[in-house]
Amino acid sequence: MTYEKDLARIVEDIVAPRAASVDADGAFPLAAVEELASAGILGLTVPAQYGGGGLGLAAGADVVRTLSQACSSTAMVVTMHYAATAALAAAGREDALREIAEGRHLSTLAFSETGSRSHFWAPLSTAAAEGDEVVLSAAKSWVTSAHHADSYVWSSRPLAAEGPMSLWFVRKGTAGLGSPASFDGLGLRGNDSSPVTGEGVRVARKDLLGEDGTGLDTALTAVLPWFLLLNASAGVGLMESVTAATVEHLTATRLRHLDQSLAQQLPSRAKVARMRIETDRTRALVEDTVAAVEAGRPDAQLLVLEVKAAADEAAALVTDTAMTVCGGAAFRKELPIERRFRDSRAARVMAPTTDALLDFVGRALCGLPLLDA
Template structure:
C-alpha cells in the first residue's frame, strides 16, 4: 500500500534508457522475445526474458506523462510497440498490451488522486508490470458485470474475488481489478481498484493448458486483497470502460494480432521466394495465397490506423462516449481478430506442408494457434450480440458523407 518517492539517481538511469526512440527499443526487446518464443510456447511459461528486456528498455511507463516520470508517448507509438512484439512472440505482445491498457486507465482517470499519481511515479521508476482482473465466475467475458464487491474494514478496503483468469497474475507486480462498488451495489455498478503485490494473495483455481497464447499464463485465481480506499479510482468504471478500457484495449490487442499476422506473412513470402528460385522462377501452387495474405495484412493495418485516428478525433471532441464511436471501436476487435485469423490462414496455405510442419523455418503453426485466441478472447459472438440492440438506436446516413 505504501508508494515510495523516486530517488534522484533513478532519473539519470531513466533518461539514459529513453534517449533511444521507442521503436528501436521495441525492436531490441522483440529480438529477445523471438529467441525465446518457441520455448515460451512449448513450456507454457511466462516470457521472463522479454519482459525483463522491456523493463530494461523503460517501456513499462511508455504512455505515462513526463510529469510522473514516463515518456508521454501517444497510443499510436504504443500500438507500434505491440505490433513489433507481436511479430516476435504473441504472448509477450499480449502481456504488454494488457499492461498498457491498465496503465492508460490510471493515467486517464487517476489524475487528482495522490495515491494513483504516486503509483504512476513508482511504476515508471521501478518499471512495474500490472495485470488485469476483469472476469469472474459464470460471467466470463462480460466486463460490465462484477460479482465480488469492495467492502469496508475500518480505514481499509477488502476484496475477495474468484477470477476466471488473471493473465500473468503470478508474475505481475500489481493487479488492476473491477469490482462492485459495495456489497449492496448492482452487478453493473462497478469501480476499478489497484492493488500492489504486497496488498494481496493469489490462490490458483485453474490451469492454462491451451492451444496458443500459452505464455500469458492466464490461470484462474482467487484474489484476496486489502488496501486503502484511495486505491479505488474515483471515476465510475462505466466511464473508464467507455473512454479508455475499450478503445485502448481493442487498439492494442489488434496491433498485437496484426504483428502475429505480419510474422506469418513474412514466412509465407520467404517460402514463396525460395520455392520460386528452386523452380527456375516458376511460382509455387500457394503463391496466390501469399498475395492474399499480404493484402489482408494491409487491410488489417488500415483498420488499426483508422481506429487510432478516430480515437484521437473523438478525444479532442469529447465524444468518446458517443454511440458512433463506441460502435466503431467495439467492432474493431471483431473485425481485426477475424482479419488477422484470415491472414495467418492464408499464410499457412501459401507455405503448404512447410507451413503445416512444426519443425521448419517456414512453420506457421505457432502463429495460427496464437491467433485462434483472437476471436475467442471476449468472444466475438458476445460482442456482436450486444451491439445488435445498440444498432437499433442509430440512424441510417442519408448520404455517403454523413
C-alpha cells in the same frame, strides 16, 4: 521520447530468439519484459507529469504490433499492461504510475470472472467496508501475467453506490490473493493467463480507482479503447509475420520435377496475395481507428467497437490460408506458422468476444444502448 531503436534491439536480441521456446515451454517472457521496463517502454504511455513517456495510443499500438511480429505472448503481456496503465492514469494513481515510469512495475487487468465469464461488465466479486479498509472477494478466471504482475486493476461490485462496477488497485502479494493454476493453453502459451482468487483481500479505501460505482464508465471510456486497439494491433503484427514467413517458404521451396519454386505456382501466389491484402486492409483500419480516437472524431466509438472483431477474424483467415498454402511444412515446428495459427485463435474468445463486439456494433448502428440495463 524516442523508443524505436530500443524496441527494435529488444525484439532482435531477446523477443524473436526466445519466441519458440516461450511457446514450447509455456514460459513467461520475463527477460523481454524486464528489458522493456528498463528501456522505458513499459512506461511509454504513463503521463509525463508522473515521469513517463507521455505518449498515446499510436505509440502503444506500434509497440504491440512490433512485438507481435515476433511473439504474440509478449505482445499480450504488454497489451494488458498498457490497458491497466490507462485505468491507473484515469484515476491519477501516482505511486503506481511513477513505479511504471521508473521500470519497476508491471500491471494487468483482473476483470473476467468465473461466474460471469466473458461478460466483464457484470462482476460478481464483492467489496465490503470494514473500518478504514475494504475486503475484496472474487474468483477471477483469466488474468494475463497472473503470477508476474506487480498489481491488478481489479473489478468488483460497488461498495454502496449505484452502478454495476467499481475498480481497485490491488498489489501483488496482498494477503488473501491466490493463483493456484498455471496456464497450459493452445496459443499465447507464454502470457501466464491464469485464474486469480481473492479471499478476504484487504485494501485501503484509497485503493478505489475513481468513485465507487463508476468502474464501468472507466472501463468503457479509458480502458476498452486501449484493450481493443492493442489487441487489433497484435493481430496485425501476427498477420505481417505469417505473411512474410509464407512468402519466404514459397520462394525458397522448389518442385524439383518442374524445376520451379512454389512461388511460381499461380494458386499459391493468389492466396499469398489475399493474405497481404487482408493484412494491409486490417492495418489501415487499425491506424484509422487510432487516428479517430486521438482526434476525437465522431466515428471513433464505432471504429473502436469494430476494430478487434475485424482484426481477430482477419488474423484467423490469414493464418488458415498460410496453413493451406504451405502444406505439410506448416504443420511442423520448422516454420513459425503453426505457432501463429494457434496464437490467432485466442483473440476471438477473449472478452469482449467477437460475438459480443458484433452485438455492440449492431446496437450502436441501431441506436440501442450497448448494454442491457
